[in-house]
Amino acid sequence: MISKNEARKILDYDIVDILDLLKKINIQRSSHEITYSKNVFLPLTHICQNNCGYCTFKQTPEDASYILMNEDETKNLLTQAQKYNCTEALYTFGENADTNNYVKAKLDEYGYETMVDYLYHLCEVTLNKYNILPHTNMGIIDYDDLYKLSQVNASMGLMLETTNRKLLKTIVHKDSPGKDPKKRLNYIENAGKLNIPFTTGLLLGIGESKDDHIDSLFEIRKLQDKYGHIQEIILQNFKPKKGIAMEDHPEPEIVDLIKIVIVAKLLFNDVSIQIPPNLNRQLLPIFITTGADDVGGISPVTEDFVNPDAPWPEINEIQKQVESLNYTLKERLPVYDKYIDRKYLSKKVYDKALKLQKKI
Numbered sequence: 001m002i003s004k005n006e007a008r009k010i011l012d013y014d015i016v017d018i019l020d021l022l023k024k025i026n027i028q029r030s031s032h033e034i035t036y037s038k039n040v041f042l043p044l045t046h047i048c049q050n051n052c053g054y055c056t057f058k059q060t061p062e063d064a065s066y067i068l069m070n071e072d073e074t075k076n077l078l079t080q081a082q083k084y085n086c087t088e089a090l091y092t093f094g095e096n097a098d099t100n101n102y103v104k105a106k107l108d109e110y111g112y113e114t115m116v117d118y119l120y121h122l123c124e125v126t127l128n129k130y131n132i133l134p135h136t137n138m139g140i141i142d143y144d145d146l147y148k149l150s151q152v153n154a155s156m157g158l159m160l161e162t163t164n165r166k167l168l169k170t171i172v173h174k175d176s177p178g179k180d181p182k183k184r185l186n187y188i189e190n191a192g193k194l195n196i197p198f199t200t201g202l203l204l205g206i207g208e209s210k211d212d213h214i215d216s217l218f219e220i221r222k223l224q225d226k227y228g229h230i231q232e233i234i235l236q237n238f239k240p241k242k243g244i245a246m247e248d249h250p251e252p253e254i255v256d257l258i259k260i261v262i263v264a265k266l267l268f269n270d271v272s273i274q275i276p277p278n279l280n281r282q283l284l285p286i287f288i289t290t291g292a293d294d295v296g297g298i299s300p301v302t303e304d305f306v307n308p309d310a311p312w313p314e315i316n317e318i319q320k321q322v323e324s325l326n327y328t329l330k331e332r333l334p335v336y337d338k339y340i341d342r343k344y345l346s347k348k349v350y351d352k353a354l355k356l357q358k359k360i
Contacts, residue, residue, distance in 0.1 A: 004218055007263045011210045011256070021262050025291050034288060034322045035272065035332040036315070039088035039297035040081035040132070043305045044069045044119070047103050048094020048139075050176035053245035054206060054238055057306050058094055061102040068106035074122055077301065078130050084300040087356050088154075088334035089132045091119060092305075095139025095178040116145045123152035127352055131359075135297075135334040137199075140178050140187045150196045151346045154335035154353055155231065157199035158191075160184050163219055164212040171245050172206050185219055192227025197339035201234030201274070204260060205252030213260055217267055224271060229344070231336040232272045232294060235261055239279055241309060254283065258290050265291025272336065277318055278310040284321050297334070331360045 002010075010021065045068045046059035061067060078089060097103045098115040112118040115138070123134040133154035140158070141149075149156065163181045173179040191198045202216050217233075224230045237252050264273050274294040275287040284295065298312050315329070322329045333356055335345065340353045 001269075002263070002266045004214055007214050007217070007267060008211065010263050010266075011213065011259050013259065018259065018262070021266075022289055025262065025265055026289060029293075031293070032327045033330045034293055034295065034318075034327050035330050036295045036318070037088045037297045037332050037334050038084065038086045038315075039090045039135075039299050039334070040077055040086050041090050041297075041299050041302040041305055042069070042074060042077060042092070042122075044074075044091060044093040044115070044122075045097045045103055046094060046305075047097045047100045049096040049099060050094070050139075050173075050178050052173060052176050052179065053171040054203075054241075054249075056241050056244060056308060061100065067102045068110070068118075070110065071122065071125070075125070075129075078126060078132060080301045081132060081299075082130050085359075086299070086301065087132055087331075087360065088297055089123075089126045089130075089134045090297055090299075090334075091122065091134055091136045091138070093138055114145075116141060116148060120148060120152055123149070127152060127348055131352075131356060133334050133349065133352060133356065135199075140183055143190050143194075146187075146190055146196070147194055150191075150194050152349065153196070154333065154345065154349050155197040155199060155339070156191060158184060158187055159201050159203060159234065159236070160188065160216055160220060161201075161203040162206065162208045162212050163216045164208045167207055170207060181219075185223070188220070188230075189223055189227070192223055192229045195227075195229060195344045197231045197335045197344050198229050199232040199234065199274075200230060201232075201236060202260075203236050203238060204257060205238035205250070206246070207249075210256075214263070217264060221267055224268070228270075229339075230271050231339055232274055233264055233268060234274045234276065234296065235264060235292075236276055237279055239307065239310065241307075254286075258286065261287055261290040261292055276307075278304055278307060278312050281310075281313055284318065285325055288322065288325055288327060294332075333357060333360065 137157040272294040275292040277295040
């Protein structure tokens with residue numbers, strides 16, 4: 001563990017100090033395994049109440065290719081995923097999508113009142129009919145709905161992104177009520193109270209400062225110390241994309257990203273640090289040496305609908321990069337091994353997780 005002052009100083013280190021830390025991190029590593037999960041990405045709807053300046057996921061009802069995936073479409077993707085031995089069904093959609101009248105109409109057509117009700121059913125289908133575990137990231141929902149979904153999910157997630165509330169008044173989040181850091185921290189805490197294995201993280205390079213990076217990581221650390229439910233922290237670098245409001249916004253410097261990964265690794269020796277491989281295709285070995293030990297979900301079936309212009313690398317490609325460092329690439333489930341426990345999982349999810357754990 002490091003203090004806040006120590007963490008802040010690291011972000012200003014020169015190359016000699018950084019190299020000393022890299023040596024320390026790699027000597028103290030308990031494992032030389034780099035993990036990933038094999039998933040299918042299921043974006044049930046692209047409708048969302050938020051309008052973030054960096055987002056390409058959200059679509060308006062007028063522009064959307066579909067309003068809400070139906071059950072048959074979902075099952076078709078799950079069937080394909082099972083053929084490829086995927087073990088994670090990543091369910092995601094826009095926050096509060098069911099406040100939109102078009103989505104409401106589709107839910108009514110399918111026989112459901114809310115997105116939570118519909119998602120619960122789909123997760124049940126996933127558990128009952130496929131050798132796949134659901135993982136859900138759907139934005140902020142209330143405590144009771146979170147509990148309901150915890151009964152049919154192996155893990156859940158929500159990016160904190162940043163604790164900088166000033167961004168709520170800028171192009172980044174000015175039209176995104178769900179991106180209030182207080183709301184997001186409260187949601188992550190509710191997941192802790194419910195013992196939900198949880199993935200969170202930071203979005204780097206959207207206008208936040210170095211102090212914001214430290215504050216954000218330490219807020220997550222507080223919740224981890226209190227509840228112990230955070231299995232993974234994603235450090236996702238902003239990438240400008242054509243057509244977004246922040247199209248001309250610069251992406252973060254590589255050296256700054258390296259330092260943030262180092263700080264996260266020193267601060268979270270009990271949590272996996274993930275670097276998205278499709279956003280850092282050629283730099284993955286560098287981030288592994290700085291402390292990253294997970295490359296997240298990779299799909300042989302679907303694209304990354306959040307970053308559609310950044311294709312998934314082939315698993316063989318990642319394996320070569322990992323092995324070039326004398327590390328080993330290992331497949332994992334969407335719930336990390338230490339959380340495959342009845343404290344964290346409902347009986348139905350626990351039984352399926354144990355079964356799949358033996359297969360990978």
